[in-house]
Amino acid sequence: MRVIVQKFGGTSVATADGRRKVAEKVKEALEQGYQVVVVVSAMGRNNDPYATDTLIGLARGVNKQVKPRELDLLMSCGENISTVVIVQILESLNIKASAYTGGQAGIITDNHFNNARILEIKPDNLWKCIRERRVAVVAGFQGVTADGDITTLGRGGSDTTATALGVALKAELIDIFTDVEGVMTADPRLVPQAKSLTTMTYNELCEMAHLGAKVVHPRAVEIAMEGRVPLRIRSTFSDSMGTLITDGISIGEIEIKGDKIVTGLAHMAEMALVIIGSHEDLNANGRVLEIFQMMADAGISVDMIHVTPFEIGFIIKEDLMEQAKEILQQLPLEIKIDKSYAKVAIVGTGMRGIPGVMARMAKSLQAEQIPIFHSADSHTNIACLVRQSDMVKALRSLHQQFDLG
Numbered sequence: 401m402r403v404i405v406q407k408f409g410g411t412s413v414a415t416a417d418g419r420r421k422v423a424e425k426v427k428e429a430l431e432q433g434y435q436v437v438v439v440v441s442a443m444g445r446n447n448d449p450y451a452t453d454t455l456i457g458l459a460r461g462v463n464k465q466v467k468p469r470e471l472d473l474l475m476s477c478g479e480n481i482s483t484v485v486i487v488q489i490l491e492s493l494n495i496k497a498s499a500y501t502g503g504q505a506g507i508i509t510d511n512h513f514n515n516a517r518i519l520e521i522k523p524d525n526l527w528k529c530i531r532e533r534r535v536a537v538v539a540g541f542q543g544v545t546a547d548g549d550i551t552t553l554g555r556g557g558s559d560t561t562a563t564a565l566g567v568a569l570k571a572e573l574i575d576i577f578t579d580v581e582g583v584m585t586a587d588p589r590l591v592p593q594a595k596s597l598t599t600m601t602y603n604e605l606c607e608m609a610h611l612g613a614k615v616v617h618p619r620a621v622e623i624a625m626e627g628r629v630p631l632r633i634r635s636t637f638s639d640s641m642g643t644l645i646t647d648g649i650s651i652g653e654i655e656i657k658g659d660k661i662v663t664g665l666a667h668m669a670e671m672a673l674v675i676i677g678s679h680e681d682l683n684a685n686g687r688v689l690e691i692f693q694m695m696a697d698a699g700i701s702v703d704m705i706h707v708t709p710f711e712i713g714f715i716i717k718e719d720l721m722e723q724a725k726e727i728l729q730q731l732p733l734e735i736k737i738d739k740s741y742a743k744v745a746i747v748g749t750g751m752r753g754i755p756g757v758m759a760r761m762a763k764s765l766q767a768e769q770i771p772i773f774h775s776a777d778s779h780t781n782i783a784c785l786v787r788q789s790d791m792v793k794a795l796r797s798l799h800q801q802f803d804l805g
Contacts, residue, residue, distance in 0.1 A: 513549075540559075601647060673739075677733065744784055746761060
């Protein structure tokens with residue numbers, strides 16, 4: 401039995417025209433011989449009547465300190481509404497369909513409300529629906545604890561729902577439908593020469609997502625990668641086949657080699673640079689552990705970490721600057737925190753072990769007189785910290801340097 405999971409985001413289900421196109425994609429998959437499981441997000445964005453942010457604003461307009469458990473109960477409503485509406489549209493087209501909450505679909509999570517993790521999936525109800533030749537429409541972004549409490553999976557949770565169900569059902573394919581025609585070499589709003597990618601590896605997409613690309617949630621990519629279920633990023637509003645993501649194996653007539661040095665660019669804006677200096681050895685006096693433990697206890701994520709005996713550097717989000725400053729000023733150290741930085745990164749599985757990649761990146765930035773304040777790398781990416789005012793210029797220069805246009 402060929403199963404496909406189709407996930408539709410908030411922009412796809414926000415309007416009557418969008419919902420009609422959702423039904424067309426479902427019908428198309430059925431005609432291709434698939435048994436279809438649909439995952440939907442809440443309708444629209446903030447200020448739209450049933451959007452998640454709108455519902456949150458409704459509750460916080462009464463009491464800003466909404467308890468996490470109750471907030472999850474509220475936030476799950478938007479997806480439930482979408483689920484029922486999409487079922488009605490399918491039924492009106494003589495496509496048999498049934499609606500399921502995350503809990504009814506068998507998604508069991510821990511009790512970390514607002515950012516729960518999936519512990520297991522018991523898809524018995526979905527298998528029954530599939531065997532009866534009905535389309536299962538599942539509310540994304542949500543699950544249920546072993547005690548029956550409704551939970552949500554954090555931002556991008558509907559992507560996670562789709563890939564987790566795809567793996568549990570041993571789906572042939574997972575389609576993530578959005579408002580773009582696939583993954584692009586860079587953000588087209590910043591780099592007009594950006595183009596859509598036909599194929600990528602899981603690692604490349606995961607790196608780009610972690611580094612700021614908004615097209616799909618990195619946790620979702622990791623789940624698909626672990627289950628080795630091919631993933632496609634497609635547009636609800638076009639017939640383009642989008643970007644196919646696998647681990648480098650052949651899919652039909654398509655082979656993903658992952659041998660390009662650089663596949664795409666990613667960026668994160670509004671970052672702050674933290675520099676902590678000392679005249680004493682920070683390792684010897686235990687300050688290294690103390691500083692990072694203080695950040696961890698405050699829930700502040702640090703990135704691009706640089707440690708020497710007399711200096712520690714890292715970046716954080718700008719909106720955490722004051723909190724970090726208040727914490728660090730408790731220490732008898734030299735603390736300097738500056739805002740208005742951006743992280744720009746090149747991503748590609750083909751750069752591993754290839755000499756000269758950083759030299760090309762530095763050459764590109766130097767040609768535009770863009771200073772580098774920090775850098776970090778992995779097997780599949782190199783990231784540089786630049787001034788926010790230089791971010792767009794840096795992305796365009798790197799896009800040209802690595803022939804991505």
